[in-house]
Amino acid sequence: MSRLEITQLNKSFGALKVTDDVSLNVEPGEVHAIIGPNGAGKTTLIAQLSGELRPDSGRIVLDGRDITQTSMPERVHLGLARSFQITQVLPSFTVLDNVALAVQARQGSSYRFFGNVASEEALNAAAMRALRDAGLEDRAGARASALSHGEHRRLELACALATEPQLLLLDEPLAGVGGEDAEAFIARLRALRGRLTMVLIEHDMDAVFALATRLSVLVYGRIIATGTPEEVRSDPAVRAAYLGEEEMPA
């Protein structure tokens, strides 16, 4: 059974078709990168997978379960998490509390009105594990608003990991991150490979080819090719439509 099965997904904004008959299977353990030029509809596709947007037609099946009409919070409880291209944090919370809240969402009821949540060791310990996976454990006590851009990207990842997803949707996790930070980030994502399934949108081709086990190329809302990185790289249609415009990693 595929982890994620997308069947004939369609979405239009007015006359503009942003998702055009997209069908795609993501197998357990794979890192599936979706690449394509700006405006190809990558983020819109992620938004439909995460539940932020409803498709006009088509089906999304997670682990054999139809989630097409399921809300974003419910999808999280079914094991699907996402990170945002534009960082979404709780600015006045500490880094630890940002992540502990994500742990709390799946551990026990949040209709507890009396106990002091800050002293719940189980939440804090699980949050610290997620922070270590994201490489942000030394900033646990800092306020989220005080973090640098690169640290925000890592917090974004830690929050998603803390929900213990089966499937992680990464919307340009490296947006605005450069140099050594980017390399370290790619290494962290590589370390997560196999532990969970990932769908990755990324402009940084080095990152894509370092991480992806399979690739799909999205152009004008349509998937024009799917395959291993080697297959996609040598696909003439892809070269013409997309890769040719940019520098190809050798």
Add this chain to the structure above:
Amino acid sequence: MTAATAVPTRAPALAPRLKAALVLFVLFALVPPVVMAADDPFLILIATRILAYAIAAMALDLILGYGAMVSFGHAAYLGFGTYAVAILSSYGVTDIFVQMLGAVLVSALFALVTGAISLRTRGVYFIMITLAFGQMAFFFFISLSAYGGDDGYGLSQRSTVLGSAILENDVTLYYATLAVLIALFALCHRIVGSRFGRVLTGIRENPVRMEAIGFSPFRYQLTAFVISGCMTSLAGVLLANQAEFVSPAFMSWHRSGELIVMVVLGGIGTLTGAIGGAVAALLLEEVLGMLTEHWQLWFGIFLVLMVLFSPRGITGLVEQMRGRRE
């Protein structure tokens, strides 16, 4: 090394404010002896009124400050509290606990229904729709001619406590009001620091993030809205006893606005600030009212200066003076 040892200790952000609240409560407890010495028993009634509004302002702060829900119809719950006293006592039910229960039940139902509808909107629309529901409650009691309608309804006696008329004594009523304020402050303080409180604050900070980690904001916000409405109605029960009179004026939209002013003046999202804000707003009203007929003008100027120079209200001002920056 275990994971637990790596967990950093948290800065106790609330502790100084908790201390400030305790100082306020001690000062409140000292009011009756001082007033007795000044030999002006009317002051004790003013002080009781201030404490009752402090309860309402604190209850509003729970959703306004921690949940970013600007309810412009919270006076309706004051009204439910006052009319619970009037209506129940007209049927011979004078026990304050029964009256409080009645006020809470009606408020919970009203908050549940109007909150569920209002929370489908955001921002200025939420403010307007809560205002509309508040006005509906206002006009309902205006048309309630059996209880005086527009003119209001005088109470023949204050509430009793387990059959005893101890609240007829103004000082006892004052201390009873103070006891309710302290109990509700303790409750709010616990809620804010609980799992539920963290979810509520998280929704205020960034609802998109909260949905992405698996929380549906709606039901948590609605729960907080209901809790806040119920607490506010208890302030109404005490106000009816203080005034020995109930009227729709308790629930007009001016009153809802005044509650918001108290919260903003004290410092949004601090609980302690709302209490201080209620004290400051009502004391200013009394003092300026003695000095000039146009006290509202001066109060307005004061409010403008406060918001401009200390957006975090009295709390911000105090914390700044003590050189404590978060």
